[in-house]
Amino acid sequence: DAGVTQSPTHLIKTRGQHVTLRCSPISGHKSVSWYQQVLGQGPQFIFQYYEKEERGRGNFPDRFSARQFPNYSSELNVNALLLGDSALYLCASSLPRGTDTQYFGPGTRLTVL
Amino acid sequence: LAKTTQPISMDSYEGQEVNITCSHNNIATNDYITWYQQFPSQGPRFIIQGYKTKVTNEVASLFIPADRKSSTLSLPRVSLSDTAVYYCLVGDRATGGFKTIFGAGTRLFVKA
Numbered sequence: 001d002a003g004v005t006q007s008p009t010h011l012i013k014t015r016g017q018h019v020t021l022r023c024s025p026i027s028g029h030k031s032v033s034w035y036q037q038v039l040g041q042g043p044q045f046i047f048q049y050y051e052k053e054e055r056g057r058g059n060f061p062d063r064f065s066a067r068q069f070p071n072y073s074s075e076l077n078v079n080a081l082l083l084g085d086s087a088l089y090l091c092a093s094s095l096p097r098g099t100d101t102q103y104f105g106p107g108t109r110l111t112v113l
Numbered sequence: 114l115a116k117t118t119q120p121i122s123m124d125s126y127e128g129q130e131v132n133i134t135c136s137h138n139n140i141a142t143n144d145y146i147t148w149y150q151q152f153p154s155q156g157p158r159f160i161i162q163g164y165k166t167k168v169t170n171e172v173a174s175l176f177i178p179a180d181r182k183s184s185t186l187s188l189p190r191v192s193l194s195d196t197a198v199y200y201c202l203v204g205d206r207a208t209g210g211f212k213t214i215f216g217a218g219t220r221l222f223v224k225a
Contacts, residue, residue, distance in 0.1 A: 033213065042218050043215045045215075090156050090157070092156070101162055103159060106156050
């Protein structure tokens with residue numbers, strides 16, 4: 001079975017640019033969540049989407065946005081990049097069973113110069 | 114919002130049993146307790162999940178007392194490859210959405 005996939009693997013941007021990260025969930029999973037993980041810290045929740053609707057949002061500025069497509073894949077967009085946005089961005093998918101077990105992808109390493 | 118507290122780091126030797134305890138005093142009735150393992154530059158990997166008493170799978174056991182205010186992840190006979198960060202999470206259902214809160218985790222170092 002294919003796990004959660006994310007693209008690209010690595011990305012280098014400069015301040016002020018925009019970035020789009022992509023995620024494909026495990027087949028059959030309808031919920032996708034996004035996390036930001038800064039080096040040395042635990043993942044921080046950004047968004048959760050279920051059935052193409054936003055179900056939860058963490059404490060991130062409006063520069064961060066996301067969407068989920070009919071095939072349940074998802075995109076995370078970050079505008080006006082800052083140096084502090086450099087991090088590992090993780091996508092996780094889950095079944096809507098109410099037990100919150102999430103399966104994570106390998107992440108996208110974003111470096112902002 | 115339910116939060117968790119874990120030791121920052123732990124050391125062990127190969128072949129030993131490792132127990133990592135997590136405190137979650139504000140756990141809600143419907144919340145589950147989930148543990149993840151993370152290696153550097155990889156996404157967290159699900160280890161085990163439970164609601165109460167004891168859960169065991171092929172890699173770990175999870176012990177949850179009756180008051181559910183803490184839980185203990187038990188890793189039997191650890192090896193060098195078990196060196197990783199271990200996160201304890203409590204399922205949180207904020208009004209209008211879902212949030213999963215990771216703490217700083219416990220960095221386990223397994224020595225030869």
